[in-house]
Amino acid sequence: MYCTSGTTVQGAFDPLDRIADVCDKHKLWMHVDACWGGSVLFSKKHKHLMKGIDRANSVAWNPHKMLVAGLQCSAFLLKDTTNLLKQCHSASATYLFQQDKFYDVNLDIGDKSVQCSRKVDCLKLWLMWKAVGSMGLAERVDKAFIHASTAMFLVAKFHYHTCICLCGQPEFVNVCFWFIPLSLRGKEGTEDYQEKLAKVAPIIKERMMKQGTMMVGYQPLGNKVNFFRVIVLSPLLSQKDMDFFLNEIERLGKDL
Ligand SMILES: *Cc1c(COP(=O)(O)O)cnc(C)c1O
Numbered sequence: 001m002y003c004t005s006g007t008t009v010q011g012a013f014d015p016l017d018r019i020a021d022v023c024d025k026h027k028l029w030m031h032v033d034a035c036w037g038g039s040v041l042f043s044k045k046h047k048h049l050m051k052g053i054d055r056a057n058s059v060a061w062n063p064h065k066m067l068v069a070g071l072q073c074s075a076f077l078l079k080d081t082t083n084l085l086k087q088c089h090s091a092s093a094t095y096l097f098q099q100d101k102f103y104d105v106n107l108d109i110g111d112k113s114v115q116c117s118r119k120v121d122c123l124k125l126w127l128m129w130k131a132v133g134s135m136g137l138a139e140r141v142d143k144a145f146i147h148a149s150t151a152m153f154l155v156a157k158f159h160y161h162t163c164i165c166l167c168g169q170p171e172f173v174n175v176c177f178w179f180i181p182l183s184l185r186g187k188e189g190t191e192d193y194q195e196k197l198a199k200v201a202p203i204i205k206e207r208m209m210k211q212g213t214m215m216v217g218y219q220p221l222g223n224k225v226n227f228f229r230v231i232v233l234s235p236l237l238s239q240k241d242m243d244f245f246l247n248e249i250e251r252l253g254k255d256l
Helices: 016-026 038-042 084-089 121-159 193-211 239-252
Strands: 002-004 031-033 058-061 075-078 164-166 175-179 217-221 224-230
Touching: 038 058, 038 121, 075 121, 121 164, 121 175, 121 239, 164 239, 175 193, 193 217, 193 224, 193 239
Parallel strands: 002 031, 031 058
Antiparallel strands: 058 075, 164 175, 175 224, 217 224
């Protein structure tokens, strides 16, 4: 069974304990895609989002996302009592990974992966963890949540002027919203409203890149047309930057 802790676009968390109950009952492998959300485990305040993760058989996690490790830093963790990865992937090349060495050859991971020679991502994580400690990493997570609530507060304030509209209540730090240009305000429900709204984010994105002021992503999702998604991870950013960000979107889309 495949479940997600922090979906990429909206940041939703599956109820892991309940899924683990189903997996136990039917003897299913439980894999958790925690690429995006896994880092909440560092935060005392937010780790409840992943309650039940200890019952997973395997977990994927990207410290290069929320913890801001340099790209790429990805981990695949599994409870492995049978040397499963070796059974799955080993090519047992006779010219590599000799078995009659003086140490535990299980430490050689090259023959356990689909590919063989790859970068040692975990070294980045280890160095970062050593440098800032578990508390430093927790602080990164907690700050991202604070930035997200600031962004939501500002979006709500702009919403008062009906130019920025939140699309879904965030569970995590993904703040997703539409910018409603002047020509579309108060026209919700009219015939080509959605079609016109879908074109707004790509135009603003093009302008922000060409003018070199910001980089903010957008995407559609299901029946929701293109919306912006902002996630603020840098602890160096402040309220002032958040104000700039929303004012800038409004400036770039003023004539649309
Ligand atoms: C980013 C992300 C991935 C993909 O991670 P890569 O390391 O880029 O392959 C998978 N799942 C979720 C939920 C993600 O956010």
